[in-house]
Amino acid sequence: MKRIPCSGCSLLCDDIIIKSDGIFIDEVVGACLKGKERFDQVTAKNRILSPMIRKNGKLVKSSWDDAISKTVEIISQSSNPLLYGFSTSSCEAQFKGIKLAKLINGFIDSNSTICQGKVLNTSKQTGITLTTITEVINKADLLILWGANAAASIPRLLNKVLFSRGKFRMTGREIKTLIVLDPMKTASFGVMGVRDIALNIEPEKDIELIQALKEECCTEKSIPESGIAGIDANDLKRLLLHLTGTEYGVIFIGQGLLKPQSGSNVIQELLELVQMINEKQQKGRISVILVGGHYNMIGFEHVALSSYGKNSSLQFVNNQLAETTDTIVLKVDNEDFDSSLIVGTDPISHLPIQLSKKLAAKPLILIDNKKSATSQIADVILPSAITGIECAGLAYRLDHVPIELQKIINPPSSVKTDEEILDLLLEKLKNS
């Protein structure tokens, strides 16, 4: 029996017990269903186990030598390559990805740019008060899920932070208030107790609520009797009371807040509200945690920032980092690329259809371990090992805490780790 971290989501639970002889995993104890799926991926039907090259419109199995040669050929003929994904790769592989982008004068971005990276980019103007899961377990008396369905996306998050007894608290769940703000009645509403507050806000009206709360915090005007954004005045007063009276509050910011509303940046307004409350607070404070899905989404931000001084959207020209305001979305939308290398993600499913079509129209190389819409249209597929099971590496938890992932079993002999694949490409392209 061995204790290991799970790479099923960005919580990176480090209390999973596994029984393994180093060849097979016989038992997994403590993982949620999503975590178990991650372990099941080793033998899943949709696992990619051989390199593939598209020939006459069809993907056919190939040798590693041929697949790498084809990849090198595509990249060598490309003057404006795009590299994207990396949020399910280790930090070591992310570093190699950026090195490759530099060598081939490419543009590199991670999934974080269209997800929680938006909050970090906004925080460059507003500042941000972050906290860690351990601090929340030990100290929190107020937990707010805002646009975040934690019960589905980070299944064990509430177990850890809501139902635990903190080091500095005589009591546990009894003193913790959970507030869920969401237009949908998500699974997270199912864990609410009598003292908690369920707020079904009208779709895309978070901005109205935040702006009103900012007014309240500054001027203490009364809340309108008609309520705001579909939430009645009494619930709003309770919300305001908790926000301004908490000893240790945390707002989990989810995907639901990432889109602009009424032409305004909701995140900026929310971070400003948090700052305002914290300035007014005499003895407590509110922090935020970003609820991203992929297990190492935040890792890319740290690797890029520490190695090149920029956390996302890196453009290289003449093997140097160049100024750009482009993001992956702008690059694809403007068709400002002539090939792409996708690592561990499925943009053909995730991006809006008009962007997917543009991405699919140019040569695409995929490094991944499972079949997807992107693998269906790829020109070359390089099958990868599953990090945290078949290879080790560093990853950053959703609260920016680094966690060492472990290797439990050997990967199938026909696949390579992300890092090995990127190393091979770096070596071949340097010599081409």
Ligand code: SF4
């Ligand atoms: S919550 Fe996430 S990290 Fe924890 S066991 Fe489930 S999938 Fe794995």
